[in-house]
Amino acid sequence: MLIPGGSVVGAMANQEALARGLDRAWDATAGRGRREPQGDVTGLSEAFVAELDRMSEDWPRIVLFFDTWERSGPYLDGWLPRLVENEQVPFPANVILVLAGRDELSPREWEPLREADAVCDVPLEVFTREETQALLARHGVSDPEVVDAVERVSGGLPLLVDLLAQTTPESVASMENRGDLVDVVVDRFLQWIEDPHQRETVLVCSLAQELNEDIFTALASPEGQQLWGWLCGQSFVSGHGDYKQYHAVVRASMLHRMRTSSPQRWRELHGRLAEAQGVQLTAVEEELTTEWIARRGG
DSSP states (O other), X not given: OOOTTHHHHXXXXXXXXXXXHHHHHHHHHXXXXXXXXXXXXXXXXXXXXXXXXXXXXXXXXXXXXXXXXXXXXXXXXXXXXXXXXXXXXXXXXXXXXXXXXXXXXXXXXXXXXXXTTOOOOOOXXXXXXXXXXXXXXXXXXOOHHHHHHHHHHHTTOHHHHHHHHHTOOSSHHHHHTXXXXXXXXXXXXXXXOOOHHHHHHHHHHTTOSSBOHHHHXXXXXXXXXXXXXXXXXXXXXXXXXXXXXXXXXXXXXXXXXXXXXXXXXXXXXXXXXXXXHHHHHHHHHHHHHHHHHHHTTO
């Protein structure tokens, strides 16, 4: 049996106390009937909150961390907000939930708590120079030239700043020679994308500096043609209106991966991109010509 958040609670309690808590949770749900899954969830939720209540007597504040919420959210969005909102089994006031992920919380599930000012969004923006310098200093890197290079290469992207800091570069040259960092960056962004067609789509579409649906159609494989909406929802894709673009650092890393892994594929995609952009350019020229003729009075 797995109690939601049990690993976090377990880290705060000794083994004996945790075992007793698990026994109490099991006893609380015993006899409810294995044929009623919702009953099991309700019983476990009540037992979980009861254990938090017990721990709240000994701890002034309890913080439960849920990482990579974009992965766990689809499974827990229907449970966690209701756990907090449940008036029949009040959630302890000194328990704080921290959800970390690349996407915003589901409006449908979390809006009631947001309207009650129970949700605080803390976006992680790109690092300033001072923040980059501070992180590097924690890893023993203080050379101003190295700090400048890390800031330039990373673009302030927290993930890449941290990866570069962990290598503790002693000079600009030593950092630039770490070509494997590019692969690490790409793998970090693709690690949760299990569908091979989605992974391929992310990589090939990085070729375009600016994307619209027509360019996407030209680059994506037949299996990826329906993924435009999905791609626009990725955390490293931004832009308003018809045109989107990748985060510069993410795009540069993906381009490096594609260029070195298959030069032939690289040339083929460039040809398709050039053809698609040529079609768009021709359409714009024809539209401008038509407007010019109309203004000249035919």
